[in-house]
Amino acid sequence: MASQQKEHQTSCVEHEISLSQQERRGNVSASSRRYYYRTYGMTIASEIEIPEILEIPPVESTDLEILTPDVTNQMEHATYIDQWFQIGDQRCQIEIPGIARYRVEGGQRLMLDRRGVGGSDASTRPGDVRLFLLGSALGVLIYQRQWLPLHVSALDTPAGVWAFTGHSGAGKSTLGAWLHHTQGWPLVSDDVAVIKPEEEEPLLHPGPSRVKLWQDALAALGIDRQGLTRDLSRHDKYHLSLDRAFDLEAKPLKALVKLEKSEPGESPSLERITGMEAFLVLAAALYRGDLGKEFYGPGEMMKALTELTEKIDVYRFRRPWNLANIDDNLSPLLNEISC
Incomplete structure (x- = not known):
């Protein structure tokens, strides 16, 4: 490969x-x-x-x-x-x-x-x-094809494949690139990856091996933006090819983590969530979920998402969004992965 x-x-x-x-x-x-x-x-x-x-x-x-x-x-x-x-x-x-x-x-x-x-x-x-x-x-x-495209950044950690989701600007790509750079974990996805509901185990199938990073994240990682492709819709975001950093083999998805911004003075925290709350996190992670409804039969998408929710762990991770003290702020996440 x-x-x-x-x-x-x-x-x-x-x-x-x-x-x-x-x-x-x-x-x-x-x-x-x-x-x-x-x-x-x-x-x-x-x-x-x-x-x-x-x-x-x-x-x-x-x-x-x-x-x-x-x-x-x-x-x-x-x-x-x-x-x-x-x-x-x-x-x-x-x-x-x-x-x-x-x-x-x-x-x-x-x-x-x-x-x-x-x-x-x-x-x-x-x-x-x-x-x-x-x-x-x-x-x-x-x-x-009745598959589920998830808009996530994902890495192959010692605890299996962990994926990160959140709205635009939540830091999915930055977190993925940082963990790859500091922990040496192979990237699996940084944009869209696919789950095939017909597979008994929830394998995450990677897409293109590229990372989209904001200008401040490039600077923090020491990456020169010269020669990189600017994102069409966001001029201070760049497309970075990291082919050798990616593992292109499908692997079981173990956990999905929703990234949230903490309040000023709030300590970083990682919380396991279940039930309807976990289902809603997974549904929000779909890439263009509005289009999916046009091609899935009535109730089929809900059924596929419900079954996936039961097969993986879902978390909420709250931390400051700036890059200052990022290693300390990642402690709850790193501790859970290393358990």
């Missing part, structure tokens, strides 16, 4: 330059070549290069095809749930102005078209096209 990563994951910057020069409609010049990948527990055959995920040798059968045909601006028999999304019969179309149009069908096929939405403009970076492909488009596809 490690050798495959090293052979494929050279430099994201070099890939960006190469793809920028060759790409048309989100892919390199039209050819019959296919690229094969594995992410989120799926094997993928793609007509475009995706350097953010693990390339694998060609396989006869795959879970997902990524194609680059023409995609009409409106699906038949579809309804709009907002100006960007159309939904209809296990299909979804996402249009990102200036980037691309994505159509996701039946959890098995994803079509990408940059024409007609301004995405063929030379100023549009291939990385932006792949950002929405690996985000919203694959998120929809995961729901179509």
Whole structure:
């Protein structure tokens, strides 16, 4: 596995330059070549290069095809749930102005078209096209497959895989990167990872091996932001490739921790929670849970979340959000993991 990563994951910057020069409609010049990948527990055959995920040798059968045909601006028999999304019969179309149009069908096929939405403009970076492909488009596809995409940062600790959730700005990525840097624990996820409810054990299947860190976290970790990719929506947040830091094998999820900000003067604390409170933490950790409701049957998502809540430990971790004295503030968490 490690050798495959090293052979494929050279430099994201070099890939960006190469793809920028060759790409048309989100892919390199039209050819019959296919690229094969594995992410989120799926094997993928793609007509475009995706350097953010693990390339694998060609396989006869795959879970997902990524194609680059023409995609009409409106699906038949579809309804709009907002100006960007159309939904209809296990299909979804996402249009990102200036980037691309994505159509996701039946959890098995994803079509990408940059024409007609301004995405063929030379100023549009291939990385932006792949950002929405690996985000919203694959998120929809995961729901179509009746899986649960969790928006978490996760590490393989001595006590098993612990995942961290919380609203934007709660410090999921910062905490994950800090624990990896100081404890040497392999990262499993820093954005979205997948649980497959049909599996008896709750295995967490990793996604792309990248970390998104705020500028102050980069400084605290001694990481130079020069050459890093800025987040599209938050200019003081950066995408950092840490391929060798990630463990890309699916492993059982042992614990989910909700990160909360403590009040001034309040000591850091870690509290085990159960029942409906734990269920709500898990439900809030879903990536675009509003979209999931469009593809799960009545009650099916609640059933899947309830069963997962019963299989893992759920905690609330309250601590100051600044990086001052972070090692001391992490003591309750580290003590529980080391028990």
